[in-house]
Amino acid sequence: MASPTLQRRRLGKALKRARERSDRTQEEAAEKIDAASSKISRIELGQSGLKLVDLNALLDLYSVTGEAALHLRDLARAGRKRGRWSAYRNVIPNWFRDYLDLEEDASEIRWYQPEVVPGILQTEAYIRAVYTTATPRTVDDEIERFVRMRLDRQAVLERADATLHFILSEAALRRTVGNVRLMADQLQHVADVADRVNVELQVLPFDAQTYCPASFGFTILRFENDASTDVVYLEDYTDAVYLDEQQPVRAYNALWNRLSAAALGQVESQDLIRRITSEYGTQL
Known part of the structure; x- marks a missing residue:
């Protein structure tokens, strides 16, 4: 339902x-x-x-x-019913709750991330490192609930009826979160997820020359495989915007297409991820 x-x-x-x-x-x-x-x-x-x-x-x-x-x-x-994510309301800001429901319902998710690994691709250790760095004064119980919530979100990766496309900037792979062991494990996890049949993952390398600059992340969600249902989700530090009017949705779809065209193909992206993983490994 x-x-x-x-x-x-x-x-x-x-x-x-x-x-x-x-x-x-x-x-x-x-x-x-x-x-x-x-x-x-x-x-x-x-x-x-x-x-x-x-x-x-x-x-x-x-x-x-x-x-x-x-x-x-x-x-x-x-x-008027309460969604499943209401159980995590003490660690989820109000403006993010609608997104969680939409993410769970989407038949297609396109996610561009320039700085960090997307939430539904993060390992437990990476999640902990990101959350404790962003909110250093949180209590242990709150940290555990946030980690559990983010891990629960990853169930979308198991859905046979959902297609997920990711474009990650090379910066998201090279920005060290936690330590080099954590990053090596995280990138190996990204590579493993990219092997799934319902996942397409590309990397936008530092030397990409032909794309329209996008220093911000965004997500496009589609429902029941109907392009007219597209919603663009934009997030900043304290709030989020949901766009579903035709003109902005069309603009973001066009931006996605330009980013995808400039990014490495899936095979080349996997090769780059493995190279960066090996670089982390040599620092252990």
Whole structure:
């Protein structure tokens, strides 16, 4: 079953289509449920839940009836449930919880990472080193919960119905986290994961000359193999942005394609990972 986050996004998109077909504005919809226009915007973006009484009012305004109305009510009920990641709420910021649900539901994930190894490719030792460095005053129990959460996320790698594409900058492979033994083990793990049939991994080397500079990481998530469902996830130190409008999504897909074209092929990427792993090994 899809997560509450994805159900809210589905409901939001369906309500937006219904509003536009009925030639109603967000302001009219907001007036109908006695709310601000920003509330309608958040609902349509899947960022806010919706009471059943308000949903019924909007369905009446948009002239949605019959099976279509029943389907939207089902989505609204599912969107109010708590997701599986609520158990980790004390170590997950609010702005990241929706991403975890989307990651778990995605049929395709494309992840560009310029500085560190992506979370779902990290070994337990790497996770600990990253977390304790970023938050040095955390208590042991919090560290353990964070490590468990990140390891639980890696279940997506086991899904036969999900395809995962990674582009890692060479910097992510060479930036030492912890110590050289930890890094040698981490890069060996990356190489092992890259051998999976549902994983494609490329490395963007330092001497790549032909790509559009991207010093920031981003993730593109697709659902049910439908390009129209693409969501771009952008994260900074204290917040995140979810983009699903056509223009920015198209721009990020184009950027991904340029990065992929400039990166090494999968075989050459594996060779580079092994060379860097050997370099770490000689320092032991």
